[in-house]
Amino acid sequence: MFNILDILGTVAFAVSGTLAxxxxxxxxxxxxxxxxxxxxxxxxxxxxxxxxxxVSWLQNLNSFYIIMGSSIFAIIFRARLSIFRTSLFLFDTIGIGLFTLVGLEKGVNINLHPLICISLGTVTACFGGVLRDILCNEIPVIFRKEIYATACIAGGFVFFGLRYLNLPEDIIYLATAASIITIRILAVLKKWSFPPIEMK
Amino acid sequence: MFNILDILGTVAFAVSGTLAxxxxxxxxxxxxxxxxxxxxxxxxxxxxxxxxxxVSWLQNLNSFYIIMGSSIFAIIFRARLSIFRTSLFLFDTIGIGLFTLVGLEKGVNINLHPLICISLGTVTACFGGVLRDILCNEIPVIFRKEIYATACIAGGFVFFGLRYLNLPEDIIYLATAASIITIRILAVLKKWSFPPIEMK
Amino acid sequence: MFNILDILGTVAFAVSGTLAxxxxxxxxxxxxxxxxxxxxxxxxxxxxxxxxxxVSWLQNLNSFYIIMGSSIFAIIFRARLSIFRTSLFLFDTIGIGLFTLVGLEKGVNINLHPLICISLGTVTACFGGVLRDILCNEIPVIFRKEIYATACIAGGFVFFGLRYLNLPEDIIYLATAASIITIRILAVLKKWSFPPIEMK
Known part of the structure; x- marks a missing residue:
């Protein structure tokens, strides 16, 4: 199960980076x-x-080949992808949903505390996009108005909530990724955001 | 002794990050x-x-709780803190004084050369503030006009000077932190700075 | 042999950082x-x-002394160095040629796959200059118009191609560094660049 998540997340982020x-x-x-x-x-x-x-990408070439393949694919089909103005957004959203899961699982595997696992999942999901935005000279996505890292954090709580209920692993994984992706899409569609903290 | 320095430094930087x-x-x-x-x-x-x-914050939750607590405290009392226009500066200054010490001690514990320990102390003290400033889109504090990293370096020399004299540990720690904080405050009050290197 | 490459690369980058x-x-x-x-x-x-x-600079002070020495030397002779408007460029170019080799060798030593070794060599060569440019608030050199990282990648292929032919090590090293430096210099002199990928 696990490798598939990692591969799909890698593809999604490679495409989002290529488009940016x-x-x-x-x-x-x-x-x-x-x-x-x-x-x-x-x-x-x-x-x-x-x-x-x-680090893992030094140890085998799979992610290297997957990224090159996805990026070249996205370059070739860039015109078609851009018909949907939202492709970059969609691929980034799928990427954070899957990579939060990967990070949560790695934390659980080495017995870290749930709150630490959630931090690790959020870091795994958000840091690639932050680097992409810094290198492309954009405001990093986590600091734009809409909800972003918060979706990953919420997904982390869903993950540990369902684990506590002893649900089967597949359902936990599906529900966690789905909740992150849903929250993020709704946040952008409905313009959800937290108010800034004002200096009274 | 040591945990206390780490905790106080963590509080000071959490408040400075919150205010920024x-x-x-x-x-x-x-x-x-x-x-x-x-x-x-x-x-x-x-x-x-x-x-x-x-890394240490993955291994126990204490710093996590301390940071959340300090940050929420600073959010609640932000109006009161801002009466002192200098609060951000003061908390940052206390933070570098304490974290330089933490870094020096970690270096000494694994038998690194004094000059390397001083570099490690300076990195420990300055990097959090540099990240804060980059993320907040400010010129990183170490590249502004006044003396900053230099105060940490000077503190490192005080630390090893007093160790050489075999003074008691408490006094070494106190004198090191005090010298860093004093140099930094004086540098800002008196506008101390080194001249730029001119292209003749 | 190896230490010499590392030392010369360190000197070259120290001078380039000083001039910037x-x-x-x-x-x-x-x-x-x-x-x-x-x-x-x-x-x-x-x-x-x-x-x-x-990391290696924590383990011995040599690179520390070499950098300080080179930097102070460059400060003293800055007027003379600036006669050649190209000094910064030249030192940076020598630096990437030598550091690509150092990174390739480290990867080969721990039996990484050639493509991974090439990535590691490119990272070793380019990251210092990227940091220099970010800290100096310049567009990072790898994202400017001319060929930069590509020269390191090409050098990596030269390295493994000659290794495959079982040539003596000295010749492999010389040819690799020479090819990187030559490609980079020609790219700037002849304004070689790849066209951007257009959104059709």
């Missing part, structure tokens, strides 16, 4: 670099923090 | 995120560099 | 900090990724 880099008119190598960094950034930071080194 | 984020009109989760990153950024980089993984 | 920081009118400590970060940034990220901790 094309928008910035980068050349072929620039686009591949941003696709790579977006896809492996979150997992690399997570691996460094938990001491899982050499 | 409120000034940028971030929402509740944005403010907590900046408080977290400011507080744990320096120690996380230090732990990664010396190979102390999983 | 002087241009930004930083003070003495700011210039030394940028020189340090530029020189050790790439190797530090590489060491973290492969789990080689404490």
């Amino acid at each position: 880099a094309i928008e910035k008119k980068l050349d072929f190598f620039g686009v591949l670099t941003i696709a790579l960094v977006t896809s492996i950034g979150g997992g690399t930071l997570r691996d460094l923090l938990i001491g899982n080194t050499p | 984020a409120i000034e940028k009109k971030l929402d509740f989760f944005g403010v907590l995120t900046i408080a977290l990153v400011t507080s744990i950024g320096g120690g996380t980089l230090r732990d990664l560099l010396i190979g102390n993984t999983p | 920081a002087i241009e930004k009118k930083l003070d003495f400590f700011g210039v030394l900090t940028i020189a340090l970060v530029t020189s050790i940034g790439g190797g530090t990220l590489r060491d973290l990724l492969i789990g080689n901790t404490p």
